[in-house]
Amino acid sequence: MAKTTDTRYFGDPKGAKQRRRLFGEIEKLENSIRMSQELVTLKEKQLQAKRERALLKRDQQLKKALYPQELALAEPQAVAQEKLGSLLPPLVNKQRLAFRKLRQDLRRKEGLLDQEGRLLPGKALSQASQETLDAFLNQQKAEQEALARRLEEEARTTRLKGAQQEAALAAYQKALAHKEESLSLLGRQMEEKDRQQLDAFAARQKAKAAKQAALLKKKQAALLISDSHAQHQLPEDVVLRLDGLSMTFGGLKAVDDLSFDVRKGEIFGLIGPNGAGKTTVFNCITQFYKPTSGNILYRTREGNVLRLNNYQVHDIISKGIVRTFQNVEVIAELSILENLLIAAHKQFRSSLFSQMFNTRRVREEEQVIRHRALQVLDYCGLTALKDYPPVGQPYGVLKRIELARTLMAGANLIILDEPAAGLNDQETIELTQLIRRIQQDYHATIFLVEHNMGLVMDLCDHICAISFGKKLAYGTPADIQNDKLVQEAYLGTNDQGELEAV
C-alpha cells in the first residue's frame, strides 16, 4: 500500500515538501529517459528516409545522363511516343484555349451570353456555327496527327544502323551496369555512414539515459525512505477517492460531504439532475476550485498516492489526470496537431533561451513529441485534419480532439465532462466506441459526467448519482436504475416505467 504526505496548507509535516519535490523530479527524469529512447528510433527512421531520398535523387541523375543514349537505341515508334509525350500536352492545351475562344466569340455574336461571359440557360449555338466549330476541331486533330507523323519520320531517319547500333548498344549496357554498380556502392557507403552515426547517437542517448536512470533510482530510494512520512493511504485498486468533499460558494453548498471511490481501469459515471454539482466535483478534482473541506486522494500510474488538494491546477496534468470540458475548449488559433502539442506542454523541458535560438535539443524534443502527436491523431482518426484549425469543424471532431488531447498527455485518469452533449446519434456511437477503445488500449480509468442515460448505462461499470451536492446512490447501472431515491430526484415521482423510458 503506497502512502503519501502532503498537506500544504495546514501543519505541513517535516518531509512532506521534500516528498512532493521528489515526485516532481522523478516525473522529469522518467520523461527524459522515455524521450531519449524514442529519439533513437525516430532518428533511425529519419536517417533511412533521408538515405532513400538521396539514393532516389542520385538514381534520377544517372538516368538523366543515360537518357539520350537510350533514346538513340529505341524503336522509332517508341522514340516518337516519348517525344510526343512532352510535346503533345502543351499543344493540346493551346488548341483547347483557341477552341474555347472561338466558341465564346461565336456565342457572343449570337447573343447567347450574359454580362459575365456565362452561357445563358437553355441556349445553344446555331447549326452553322456548330459546323464551324466541328471543322475547327477536325483541323486541330489533323495538326496533332501531323505532329506525330513528323516525329516518327524524324526518328526513323536519325536511327543508328548496323555496326554503329551495336557499338552504341554495348556502350549503353556497360553504362547501365556501371550505374547499377555505383548506385549499390553508394547505398552501402551511406548505410555504413548512417549506421556509425546512429550508433554514436544511440550510445550518447544511452549514456544520458543511464545517468538519468541512476539518478532516478536514487530519487526513488529517497522516496521510499520518506515513505514513513506518508499520511494518506488508498487501497491498491482505487484510483481516486473523494473523502467528505464539500464546496461552498458563499452560502450555497454546491457539493456537500460527498464520498466515493473510483476503481482502477473502470469507467465511472457521475449523474444527477441539472445543478446537482457534477461539474463542481470535476472542478474540485482538477483544482479549478479549491475544495472547502475534504480530501481528494489519487493514485498515480506508478502507485504513489497524492492528496490533490495540495497541488495547483496546472500541476494536475503531470500527475496523469486530464479533463475535457462541457463546452469544448479547443485553441482556435492553433492547428489540430498543435492543439495536441499543447496537451504535451509539460513534456517540453527546454529553456526559454534554447527555444529562442532553436537549438538542436529543442528541435529533437519537438520532433519526438510531434511524432507522438501524429500517432495519437492516427489512433483517433484525425490524421487527415491535422493541419486545419479546429474552428468550424463539426462538434464530433472537436470532442475527438479533446479526447486525443487527454491521450497525448499520457492520462491515467481521464475526466470527461458531458462527452456526448451536442452530438447526433451516429457521433455518439462513434464516441462511445472510442472511449471503450481508449479504456482498453491505454489502460486508463475514465470518469465521466453525462446526461445521455443510454450512454451512461451502456458504458459505465459503476455509477454515483448525486442531487444538490449530496450522494443519492452508488452502484452498478442496474442498481441505479432501480434506486427509489434516484427516480425521485429525476422525475419527482415513484413511477418506475417512466425512468426506463428516459
Add this chain to the structure above:
Amino acid sequence: MQNRFERLDKGIVKRYTSHPFAGFILIGILLVALQVIAILTDGAWPKSSMLNGFATVMIYAIVGYGFTYLLGYAGLASLGTAGFVGLGAYITSFALRNLPGVPYLAVILATLLISLALGAIVGFISLRIEGIFLAIVTLGLSEIFYQLFQNWLDFTNGPNGANISKFPIFQTMLGMSRQDSQRAFFILLVLITVGLMMLTHNLGKSSTGRAMLAMKNSSSAAQAMGISLLKYRLLAFLLSTAYAGLGGVLFMSYLRYSAPQNYTILFSLNILAAVLIGGSRNLIGTFLGSFIVFGITPIFLQDITFFRENPWVINVTIGLIIILVVMFYPGGLVQLARNIKAFFLNLLTKRRLLAYGEDD
C-alpha cells in the same frame, strides 16, 4: 523506356524563399542597401534624416516585437511601454555620461535587468487578476515614469532632455569619426532588428509561444493542460519590458537625445497601434505598422511644407488607418495583403471567363 527520369526537388529559389526567415533577411538587405547607397553617393540620397527615420522605425519595431508577445500571443495589453523605453534611454545616457569606464554591453545588461526587475514587480501585482488590470496598472506606471523623467534632474536632466556626446562602441572604443560611427551603428541596428525578428519567430513557434496562445484562447483549457497562467503572463510581460528596455538603449545610442515628452502615454498607444496595424502576431507586419506610425512622417512628409506646418493631418490619418484596420481588417496589414492577392486572383478568373467562357 524504363529509364525515364523526373525532377524530384523544387527549385533553389523556391526552397530559399519559402524559408520563414526569408522576409526578415530581405528587410535587412534592403535597409543595409539604403545605407550603402548613402555611403556611395556621399549622403546625397538617402539623406541622413531619412536614415534616422528608418533607424527610428527599426527601434520602435523592436519595441513592437516585445509587444507582440503581450498582445498577439498572451492577449494582454500594456500601456506602460513608454516608461520602459524611457527607462532604457535614460539609464544609457546616465551611465555613458557619468560612468565613462563602463562597457556598452554592461549598460545594456544593466538596463535589461532593471527593466526586468521592475516588470516582475508590476506584473506580479497586476497579472494575478484577469482582464484589464495590467493596462490600468501600467497606465499608472507610465504616468509615474513620466513625472520621474520630468523631475528627477540628476538622472534625466529634466525637461531639457538628456543626451550623450559620442556613439558608443564605434566612436568611443574604435575611435571612428562621427559620420562613420553613425553609419556603422545603423548597420548594427539592422543586424539587431533582423536577429530579434528571428529569435521572436523561433520563440513564437516553440512550446512557449503555443502555451501563450492557448492561454489567450482559453484560459481554462490552458490550465488543464498544465500551463501556469501567472507564469506565462509574467513571461510575456517580462519579454515585452526587456524588448522595450533594449529599444530605449538603442534609441539613446543612435539618436543620442531624448526628452521626457517622448515618453508619454501617446507613445505607448502608438506602439499598440503599430502592432495592431501590422496584424498582432506577424513580425513583418509589425515592422510595416511601425513604419506607418513612426516612419512616414520623418522619412517622406518632413520635406513637404504642408505637412510640416500642419502635423495634425498626419496624426488624424494614422488615427483613421487604425480605426479602419480594426473595423475591417482585425488581422492587420497581413490580412489586407492576403485579401488583395485574393482580389487579383478573382479578377483574373473573371477575365478568363469573359474571354474563353466556362470550362467544360
